Amino acid sequence: MTVFELLLPAFVAALILTGIHAYLGVHVVERGVIFVDLSLAQIAALGTTVAYLLGYDLHSTAAYLCSLSFTFLGAGVFAMTRVHHKTRIPQEAIIGIVYAVAAAVSMLVMSKATQETEHLKHMLVGNILSVSWPEIAKTALLYALVGAFHFIFRHRFLLISMNGEEAERRGWNVRFWDFLFYVSFGVVVTSSVAIAGVLLVFCFLIVPSVAAMLFAERLWTRLAIGWSLGAVVSAAGVMLSFELDLPTGAAIVATFGAALLLLAGVRLLLPRRTA
Amino acid sequence: MHTAIRVRSLPVYLFALLLAVCWSARAEARLRVVTTLEDLAAITRSVGGERVEAFSLAKGYQDPHFVDAKPSFVLQLSRADLLIVAGLELEVGYLPPLLDQSRNAKLQPGNSGYLDASVGCEILGQPTRAVTRAMGDVHPYGNPHYWTDPENGRVIARAVAAKLSALDPEGTAVYAKNLAAFEARLDAKLQEWAAWMKPYVGTQVVTFHDSWPNFAHRFGLEIIGHVEPKPGIPPSPSHTLATINLIREQRVPVILVEPYFDTKTPKSIAERTGAKVVTLYPSVGGTDGIEDYFDLFDFDLKVLIEALGGDRP
Numbered sequence: 001m002t003v004f005e006l007l008l009p010a011f012v013a014a015l016i017l018t019g020i021h022a023y024l025g026v027h028v029v030e031r032g033v034i035f036v037d038l039s040l041a042q043i044a045a046l047g048t049t050v051a052y053l054l055g056y057d058l059h060s061t062a063a064y065l066c067s068l069s070f071t072f073l074g075a076g077v078f079a080m081t082r083v084h085h086k087t088r089i090p091q092e093a094i095i096g097i098v099y100a101v102a103a104a105v106s107m108l109v110m111s112k113a114t115q116e117t118e119h120l121k122h123m124l125v126g127n128i129l130s131v132s133w134p135e136i137a138k139t140a141l142l143y144a145l146v147g148a149f150h151f152i153f154r155h156r157f158l159l160i161s162m163n164g165e166e167a168e169r170r171g172w173n174v175r176f177w178d179f180l181f182y183v184s185f186g187v188v189v190t191s192s193v194a195i196a197g198v199l200l201v202f203c204f205l206i207v208p209s210v211a212a213m214l215f216a217e218r219l220w221t222r223l224a225i226g227w228s229l230g231a232v233v234s235a236a237g238v239m240l241s242f243e244l245d246l247p248t249g250a251a252i253v254a255t256f257g258a259a260l261l262l263l264a265g266v267r268l269l270l271p272r273r274t275a
Numbered sequence: 276m277h278t279a280i281r282v283r284s285l286p287v288y289l290f291a292l293l294l295a296v297c298w299s300a301r302a303e304a305r306l307r308v309v310t311t312l313e314d315l316a317a318i319t320r321s322v323g324g325e326r327v328e329a330f331s332l333a334k335g336y337q338d339p340h341f342v343d344a345k346p347s348f349v350l351q352l353s354r355a356d357l358l359i360v361a362g363l364e365l366e367v368g369y370l371p372p373l374l375d376q377s378r379n380a381k382l383q384p385g386n387s388g389y390l391d392a393s394v395g396c397e398i399l400g401q402p403t404r405a406v407t408r409a410m411g412d413v414h415p416y417g418n419p420h421y422w423t424d425p426e427n428g429r430v431i432a433r434a435v436a437a438k439l440s441a442l443d444p445e446g447t448a449v450y451a452k453n454l455a456a457f458e459a460r461l462d463a464k465l466q467e468w469a470a471w472m473k474p475y476v477g478t479q480v481v482t483f484h485d486s487w488p489n490f491a492h493r494f495g496l497e498i499i500g501h502v503e504p505k506p507g508i509p510p511s512p513s514h515t516l517a518t519i520n521l522i523r524e525q526r527v528p529v530i531l532v533e534p535y536f537d538t539k540t541p542k543s544i545a546e547r548t549g550a551k552v553v554t555l556y557p558s559v560g561g562t563d564g565i566e567d568y569f570d571l572f573d574f575d576l577k578v579l580i581e582a583l584g585g586d587r588p
Contacts (some may be wrong), residue, residue: 001519001547008514058537111343128508130543181426238512 010248011238013131017192017204018230020143025209027161033091037189037205039099041198043074044190046106071190075182079175126197126247139191146184200249203256211260214267233259295542306443309355310554311366312339313560314422315392317568321457322436326446337533342369352377362393363419390438399488424489428568432457464569471576471588479525483532483541501543522548529553529582534561553582
């Protein structure tokens with residue numbers, strides 16, 4: 001096997017992840033729910049843990065369905081807890097609480113298990129090098145479906161993310177659309193975390209979107225910048241990990257950080273935007 | 276005058292009473308042994324029989340390097356007469372604070388209630404020169420998974436028998452008898468296992484971590500590589516590539532994995548090479564059917580031989 005054969009699936013997987021996450025990242029940043037992916041990933045992991053204890057294999061369909069239904073539950077919670085006008089409790093607080101409680105409950109469930117559950121601890125640590133072609137194909141299909149769903153209802157999702165009050169004024173059922181948003185988001189995050197791990201998925205989600213906001217306001221410009229950045233950083237990160245002999249996922253994450261720093265520097269040198 | 280005598284002799288009575296109570300309790304009670312591994316507990320039960328009760332901190336399905344401390348551990352340690360550790364810094368990550376909290380001076384290293392089971396065992400992987408950070412994940416005292424060689428189990432059993440006899444001299448004869456029975460069974464089993472493994476001596480294997488040198492050494496396997504040199508850190512592309520090519524070139528049939536790691540990375544390597552991922556249990560209690568130290572090798576060798584294409588013995 002050559003280097004190329006080993007790194008190609010990882011690179012293609014990174015491209016596919018960039019495709020959906022750079023888009024979802026725009027929503028996440030606009031809504032200010034930065035850590036929602038960690039929270040949903042942790043809930044999904046709790047679902048898998050429960051399925052495992054019920055006797056299903058970790059990578060079986062039943063385990064996937066169980067983790068999916070837990071994700072739906074999380075989506076329901078996040079849809080119901082949009083910024084509360086009376087109490088001013090930020091949604092990020094709810095997200096953090098859900099994360100901590102889901103992680104703790106997983107631990108409790110595992111500690112009472114009478115079978116080996118130790119490897120469940122490694123569940124949120126992905127290894128993008130170990131992704132296989134069939135897995136890539138399956139994931140690409142899933143993300144295409146979610147992407148199509150978002151494209152069809154783009155006006156609803158975008159207005160709610162960017163201007164929730166206006167959406168409420170129009171009499172839309174914001175909670176319902178929020179639920180759909182978090183469900184589709186949860187479906188994506190659950191499978192991407194399984195491939196790439198929590199850290200890398202977080203970067204794919206947030207960094208392209210934030211970097212694009214440095215330079216552009218319009219949605220499609222931001223998406224174009226985000227996708228380009230994601231692709232370039234993925235390629236650079238994969239190459240660096242090979243040249244410097246480093247774990248691939250962590251190398252891509254660090255490259256994302258360096259790229260953002262670089263772009264922020266460039267932004268400082270550019271003339272100020274006239275808003 | 277009369278009262279004075281009574282008052283003065285009260286402490287004497289009390290002391291005598293206390294002594295009598297302790298004595299009778301001691302005759303009833305069994306030696307309380309806490310071990311860090313279920314393997315050590317299993318061997319202790321074989322040697323101690325009815326005279327001891329053994330409790331293991333790490334369960335057989337847990338990674339023995341990282342054990343989540345529970346309140347019950349401190350309680351067990353505070354009441355224990357004897358602590359048996361694997362040593363070689365295997366427990367350095369969790370045991371010292373538990374031991375401090377237990378406030379049980381007997382169990383402190385060097386005291387009468389402390390036994391380091393590694394003493395006298397054949398320890399592999401001891402670095403021949405001074406360990407530096409540059410060498411990476413090298414263990415300064417050698418590989419701590421030495422109980423996966425049953426001959427080391429014999430050494431451990433002897434040390435346990437000697438320690439139990441020192442703590443409980445009345446049981447010396449029982450411990451000697453139990454030890455003899457353990458060793459006799461071990462001798463028979465060693466012959467049986469060697470016969471099972473005879474067709475496979477010299478088989479090259481790749482392991483997930485460096486946890487199996489003693490097992491491989493005893494049963495004639497040759498470990499030629501590791502998938503993930505450091506736990507929890509995914510291997511780099513060049514290491515993964517080297518492993519894949521090594522498995523392909525040498526036609527390595529199996530990748531051995533401990534049960535407490537996710538099989539994602541080894542499975543992806545297996546898919547690209549045609550090798551099989553085999554879960555071997557490093558400890559007693561790792562899964563149903565591994566109840567004592569002999570079951571451990573029965574189970575692992577059967578799984579291994581089946582994976583190598585042989586008939587399950």
